[in-house]
Amino acid sequence: MTATTLEAADRAHAFHPQTNLARHAETGPFVIARGAGVWLEDADGRRFLDGMAGLWCVGLGYGEPRLVEAARRQLETLSYGHGFGGRAHAPGIRLAEELAALLPEGLTRVFFASSGSEANDTAVKLAWYHWVARGEPERTRILARRRAYHGVTIAAASLTGLPMMHGGFHLPRPFVHHLTAPHRVQQARDGETEAEFTARLAAELEETIDRLGASTIAAFIAEPVIGAGGVIVPPEGYFAAIRPILRRHGILLIADEVITGFGRLGPMWGSTALGLAPDILTCAKMLTSGYQPLSAVCVSDAVFAPILEESGRRGGFGHGFTYSGHPVACAVAREVLALFAERDILGHVAAVAPRFQRGLAQLGQSPRVREARGLGLVGGLEMRAPADAARLEAAARAEGLIVRAVGGDTVALCPPLVITPAEIDDMLDRLARAFDRLDDA
Ligand SMILES: Cc1ncc(COP(=O)(O)O)c(C=O)c1O
CATH class of the missing domain: 3.90.1150.10 (Aspartate Aminotransferase, domain 1)
Structure with missing residues (x-):
């Protein structure tokens, strides 16, 4: 196909994600x-x-030839595999093991999905299931922040704090409650110092928990540094101020490391860079360097243990995707981790x-x-x-x-x-x- 016919085919048949479709009809694809x-x-x-x-x-x-070769080798060896009903394959098991060794302290167990949105939807469902298992089923609310970006599936888009992701879609769903964006230049008041701004955000969190009732809140989700919402670095001391509040009220902290995981901020995890100490961590994107669709939801033993017991009582854990832990994606991710160490x-x-x-x-x-x-x-x-x-x-x-x-x-x-x-x-x-x-x- 020549460039012109590609463009014509795109205009005629492609339905682009995150695109002004009306403008695209005039300008065509890049x-x-x-x-x-x-x-x-x-x-x-x-x-x-x-x-x-x-x-x-x-x-x-x-x-990167090493990643190409890892995918090719795995395609030849076992081109598809899944984890339902206890089925397993070496690339998935080894990746879970290798990832667990790199995770922030306390996170030990890894659930695979294919995208950041799926990972965050899964994190919400795990938080819900966890609280049901612990006999607190009324903990259904999730706290998030305005200008956060957590993805586009119904739960993830609801967590997202950007109006463009909500308008026209009947979103956000009411289980999400949004707090002020930790965005100093836009949200700090005249004359307010960075420390005072941080203290006000922490006070807002405390007041919100008091108003809604801690017994109705399952989790708080945050990107260590907000990415798609505008590359927003939180004010000094932000996570140090909110972490103890969440702990005191038994609210789980979900770190969305879909962008910040794997060294984007310097250290391997944004959680380490900014001091989150999450109970649940989601990652994707650089996990495979973008070469394969793969995401991971990583949880602590304390989050996992009640889920394990509940699945026994119910006769199964009713969540998982056809492509959870796809062997080719896992093989590529393992090679990414190997290259991180070698290079x-x-x-x-x-x-x-x-x-x-x-x-x-x-x-x-x-x-x-x-x-x-x-x-x-x-x-x-x-x-x-x-x-x-x-x-x-x-x-x-x-x-x-x-x-x-x-x-x-x-x-x-x-x-x-x-x-x-x-x-x-x-x-x-x-x-x-x-x-x-x-x-x-
Ligand atoms: C922080 C964060 N979370 C979640 C997502 C959603 O990931 P995906 O587009 O793979 O569903 C993104 C995507 O940019 C993201 O930046």
Whole structure:
């Protein structure tokens, strides 16, 4: 097929996710043909530095031969396998074991699904099942935050705190209660210090629990750093302030590490970087470097033990997917973990992240930018005029750089973890030229 007929077929038949479909009908698709390392190439041979690692997922870059080979080997050995009724296969068992060894302290058991949304839906169902098992079935509410992004299935979209994910879908469902976004530049009051803002958010949590009743609340869910809602780094001391409140009221903490897991913020887990100590942790994306759809819900013994007993009483645990722990996805994930160790990916992130954050802060000096923020190898530029975010994304593309407008006002950068210092400089230069384009327009 030539590029033109591909485009025509897309316009005629493709139904795009997370797309302005009306605009797309006029503009048509942006067709990517191939990728290698941090680079993508479109159907016309134009190259783009992928400053978003796909959708925050291609941690090890495109076309890594070791991952290709791991998938090929597993496809030949056992191309499909499942875990229903106690069935198992070596890649799934070994991955659960290897992942458990890396998890934040206290998390020991791993349930597999295919996407971040499925993982978060599963986390909600596990929290519910857990409380039913413990004789507190009225604990059904889940606390979440505005501007959080947890996915798009009915439960995950309800947890999400972005109006675009709710409008037209009869969402959020009423079991979710949203709290203030931990977003200092937008939510802190005039004259309020960072510490005072943190204290106010903690007080809001305490008041909400008192008002709704702790006995009605199953869990609180949070991304360590909010990603798709605008790369929002919480104020100093935020998790240290809310963690004891949740513990005191017996409310489970679910850490959504779909973006922050596997070194995005520096350490292996955002939970460690920001001090969450979760009872349940969900991860996906960089677990396979985006090469295969795979997510994991990781729980503590204390969460798991009542679930185990309840499944015995009921004669089964009624949850699981056809593709839970797909052997090819698990084989690729195992190879990702092996490469993390062999190539010291976390050491690389620690070495290059300061260069990235410094460059971002410099771009933040532009009068168009309200705040530059980030941690590790993720960053965001919140624009003073929200419309500038989409304009900057378009200008960057014209400069051969892919970034993404998120949360309605912020341009996100989240490059592959393997990006080199020279590629970081190249990425930031391209973004600087994109700013020039906005100024010249
Ligand atoms: C923090 C977070 N949670 C959940 C999801 C949903 O993942 P998926 O798109 O795989 O369903 C995303 C996707 O970007 C995410 O960023």
